[in-house]
Amino acid sequence: MNENDLDRRIADALERVGQALRVQLWDAAKEQSLTPTQLQVLLRLATDPPRLRRVGALAEQLDVTHPTISDAVGALRRKGLVDRETESRRSPLILTIEGREVAGALAGWQDRTIDQLSELPSEDKEVTLRTLLSLIAGLQREGAITVARMCSTCRFFERDAHPGETPHHCGLLDIPLADADLRVDCPEHQPAA
Ligand code: SF4
Incomplete structure (x- = not known):
């Protein structure tokens, strides 16, 4: 096998792993009646420092548009999972108590992949x-x-x-x-x- 074939096979394998991870993300989101973007926002808010808990920073980190994150944050606020630290619109986003519980339940969304890796x-x-x-x-x-x-x-x-x-x-x-x-x-x- 030449080097080019090997590179292509690795890219193909990564694509399959990426697809398996996307399915795990979708499944975990569906269990909590969330979209995959809402799930990713919740997990970011659970771990990121205040400077990154803003719509613009979240859009950059998750590689999606500003309106996509605004919509996701709006939906999470309506569900009572996310709020702002203070009344100000410039204030960083935070998880509510319920939001922290849901984020905790979602934290293992990659476990099927991690279980497979643990065998290697x-x-x-x-x-x-x-x-x-x-x-x-x-x-x-x-x-x-x-x-x-x-x-x-x-x-x-x-x-x-x-x-x-x-x-x-x-x-x-x-x-x-x-x-x-x-x-x-x-x-x-x-x-x-
Ligand atoms: S990414 Fe930077 S801050 Fe984080 S562990 Fe690595 S060196 Fe430290």
Whole structure:
């Protein structure tokens, strides 16, 4: 098999995994009578800092339009799952108590995929994670992914800062990081210059 065939097969495999994840997302959303976008907004609001809990930032993070997020937030507010921190329209969005409960119930939406991954050897998974992080960074450089909150594109990331098995360092959290610890979607991420 030449290199080009291998690349194409990997892309095909990623497409199948992406489809399986989309089905899991749709199923989890349907169980809670939500749309997939509403589900993603709830999960973001459960973990993101205040600066990212705004319609514009959510649209950017989820790679959809501003009106799409406005509609989703409007529906979530009508369901009593989301509110604003204060009366001001500029105030960050927050989950209500009921919203936190629903977000907690949704947190395991990827579990079917994670269960399958748990069966695979750790060494294979570490190589896979490194490969996928490089692929995501490349797609972001090409403009195919607008936001990727990964360690490798973060201003706080110090690659190979330490000897041994945890060679990297997060300057914000002040913790060493092994390759397997590298984050793919960190809420504290700030883009490197
Ligand atoms: S802030 Fe998050 S993305 Fe940035 S280096 Fe630390 S763990 Fe990684």
